[in-house]
Amino acid sequence: MKIFSKAQIYEGDRLTAERQNISSTDLMERAGTQIFNWMHARMQGAQVPIHIFCGIGNNGGDGLVLARHLVLDGYNVKTYIINYSDKRSKDFLINYDRIKNTTKDWPVLLSDAEELPEIHPNDIIVDAVFGIGLNRPVVNWVKTLFMHFKASKAFTLSIDIPSGLFVDKPVEDEDAVVYAGFTLSFASPKLVFFLPETAKYTVQWEILDIGLDQEYTFTTQTETELISKYEVLPNYRPRDKFSHKGQFGHSLIIGGSYGKIGAVTLASKAALSTGAGLVTAFIPKCGYQILQTAFPEAMVITDDSETTITNINFDIEPTVIAFGVGIGKHVETVKTFEAFLKTNKAPLVIDADGLNILAENKGLLKLLPPECVLTPHPKELERLIGAWANDFEKLDKAKAFAEKYKIVLVIKGANTITIFNNKQFVNTTGNPGLATAGSGDVLTGIITGLISQGYHTLSAAIFGVYLHGKAADIAVEDSGYESLLATHVIENIGKAIVDLFAQPEQHEAAQQSQEN
Numbered sequence: 182m183k184i185f186s187k188a189q190i191y192e193g194d195r196l197t198a199e200r201q202n203i204s205s206t207d208l209m210e211r212a213g214t215q216i217f218n219w220m221h222a223r224m225q226g227a228q229v230p231i232h233i234f235c236g237i238g239n240n241g242g243d244g245l246v247l248a249r250h251l252v253l254d255g256y257n258v259k260t261y262i263i264n265y266s267d268k269r270s271k272d273f274l275i276n277y278d279r280i281k282n283t284t285k286d287w288p289v290l291l292s293d294a295e296e297l298p299e300i301h302p303n304d305i306i307v308d309a310v311f312g313i314g315l316n317r318p319v320v321n322w323v324k325t326l327f328m329h330f331k332a333s334k335a336f337t338l339s340i341d342i343p344s345g346l347f348v349d350k351p352v353e354d355e356d357a358v359v360y361a362g363f364t365l366s367f368a369s370p371k372l373v374f375f376l377p378e379t380a381k382y383t384v385q386w387e388i389l390d391i392g393l394d395q396e397y398t399f400t401t402q403t404e405t406e407l408i409s410k411y412e413v414l415p416n417y418r419p420r421d422k423f424s425h426k427g428q429f430g431h432s433l434i435i436g437g438s439y440g441k442i443g444a445v446t447l448a449s450k451a452a453l454s455t456g457a458g459l460v461t462a463f464i465p466k467c468g469y470q471i472l473q474t475a476f477p478e479a480m481v482i483t484d485d486s487e488t489t490i491t492n493i494n495f496d497i498e499p500t501v502i503a504f505g506v507g508i509g510k511h512v513e514t515v516k517t518f519e520a521f522l523k524t525n526k527a528p529l530v531i532d533a534d535g536l537n538i539l540a541e542n543k544g545l546l547k548l549l550p551p552e553c554v555l556t557p558h559p560k561e562l563e564r565l566i567g568a569w570a571n572d573f574e575k576l577d578k579a580k581a582f583a584e585k586y587k588i589v590l591v592i593k594g595a596n597t598i599t600i601f602n603n604k605q606f607v608n609t610t611g612n613p614g615l616a617t618a619g620s621g622d623v624l625t626g627i628i629t630g631l632i633s634q635g636y637h638t639l640s641a642a643i644f645g646v647y648l649h650g651k652a653a654d655i656a657v658e659d660s661g662y663e664s665l666l667a668t669h670v671i672e673n674i675g676k677a678i679v680d681l682f683a684q685p686e687q688h689e690a691a692q693q694s695q696e697n
């Protein structure tokens with residue numbers, strides 16, 4: 182799913198109105214009505230007090246449309262205008278008149294923190310104070326209002342985006358943002374729903390289809406894409422009936438050191454479980470028996486050294502090479518890595534201490550093959566690109582770094598973001614169970630296994646991150662977060678692949694056809 186920028190959303194609104202020959206007021210009516218439908222389907226007329234807080238722009242206008250429909254359907258509604266500016270938008274004003282003509286219970290005007298209404302924990306708050314038009318910090322009394330929402334413990338439904346949250350800037354004051362239980366967003370989800378510093382402002386979100394011009398939504402190129410099953414499926418490479426293992430490539434996993442042979446075992450298993458034709462592990466001598474016993478499907482080549490990688494030397498022709506899991510940063514390892522990079526022609530996936538070696542020897546970066554995959558967790562990323570002040574700066578620095586070295590950069594975390602060529606792909610699978618030893622090694626193996634079969638490195642990174650998260654999502658159904666082991670993720674890669682082709686559950690299918 183595309184994540185549109187603020188400018189693209191405004192342009193989509195404008196073009197939709199023009200091409201469908203409707204007014205912006207009609208579009209707002211659609212938006213507010215969709216929210217009403219969503220609430221009505223869930224509330225079925227329940228007389229829970231609903232407090233609707235509307236700003237004076239179009240987000241507030243959406244809130245007024247919703248309020249009018251709820252009033253007309255007999256709901257228990259109280260509407261407030263948050264009068265933070267006298268520059269009311271045209272469509273706000275039209276809907277202000279419309280609600281005044283609908284009910285004698287006119288919206289209450291709030292202009293300071295003295296007169297905030299009482300809100301009980303079982304009430305519902307609808308937050309239509311600010312939408313994507315927020316462009317400067319909110320004034321103090323509006324911040325007090327947002328803190329009042331939070332203190333009330335009432336369920337808060339935000340329209341389009343939690344008020345106080347910028348679409349493209351970091352939050353400066355955490356109290357000046359609404360904490361939403363749910364956000365109903367138009368056009369596309371907002372990037373801030375997925376970033377570590379701002380995801381907490383909405384527990385859940387959903388997109389409401391307001392019928393934006395389809396040509397515009399299909400053809401507009403976005404900087405950010407949200408990756409779910411429907412984005413990875415078109416890149417899936419089906420297998421031919423007569424295919425043989427020679428077609429699925431040979432993965433070489435270089436890594437391990439004394440006490441860290443498990444990392445290579447996990448990565449090797451993951452590569453083969455994702456479909457690599459052959460896997461060879463290149464490890465120090467001490468790991469030979471361990472690996473061959475733990476994972477007989479893999480072949481093994483040993484280094485000259487007993488405990489570390491000191492001399493990368495092999496007589497096979499790997500399709501892809503992974504470097505770094507469990508490898509350490511021994512001076513000899515760094516030397517042999519440099520020598521290896523100077524002659525290597527195979528696509529590369531670099532993880533763990535492989536990344537730390539790059540960070541400490543930045544000259545090596547220019548030796549990386551084009552479209553090489555790097556999979557740092559946040560600490561490794563910081564070592565590579567330096568510290569950042571906020572999530573936006575992190576992404577900017579990461580994009581510049583990826584661009585400079587022409588690499589595919591996989592920033593691991595709760596919503597792993599893959600960066601390539603100034604585009605960012607935000608993953609939607611995975612869960613906190615993955616915060617466990619070895620889960621990153623498994624990801625390295627999965628991505629390597631995909632490249633081995635002929636996936637382009639970028640597709641392999643995006644698809645691999647998706648499969649890794651999905652396998653973990655399936656695994657936690659049995660294990661719970663706490664008991665998830667990296668091994669369980671490997672065991673469920675198969676189910677994650679099968680799930681790509683699963684038909685939606687009946688209720689999902691019904692919901693989808695309703696939305697269409």
Ligand SMILES: NC(=O)C1=CN([C@@H]2O[C@H](COP(=O)(O)OP(=O)(O)OC[C@H]3O[C@@H](n4cnc5c(N)ncnc54)[C@H](OP(=O)(O)O)[C@@H]3O)[C@@H](O)[C@H]2O)[C@@H](O)CC1
Nearest residue numbers: 209212238239240311312313314315316317318319341367
């Ligand atoms: N396709 C779609 O997505 C559709 C979107 N729609 C809806 O429109 C919403 C965007 O509406 P919007 O542009 O009117 O902006 P909104 O957020 O209501 O803010 C209002 C104004 O407040 C101002 N302002 C900014 N910061 C401020 C501050 N700190 N303190 C005080 N004032 C501040 C600023 O004006 P300024 O004073 O800078 O001139 C701003 O313009 C969008 O989120 C969605 O809900 C639907 O209706 C139709 C389809």
Ligand SMILES: Nc1ncnc2c1ncn2[C@@H]1O[C@H](COP(=O)(O)OP(=O)(O)O)[C@@H](O)[C@H]1O
Nearest residue numbers: 558593594595611612613615618619620621622
């Ligand atoms: N809270 C979380 N939600 C989703 N995925 C997570 C979470 N925490 C970690 N992960 C994923 O788990 C993996 C951890 O990788 P890494 O930190 O390298 O682990 P290790 O070094 O133990 O192998 C990454 O793919 C990351 O995206």
Ligand SMILES: [K+]
Nearest residue numbers: 311340342344
């Ligand atoms: K809002």
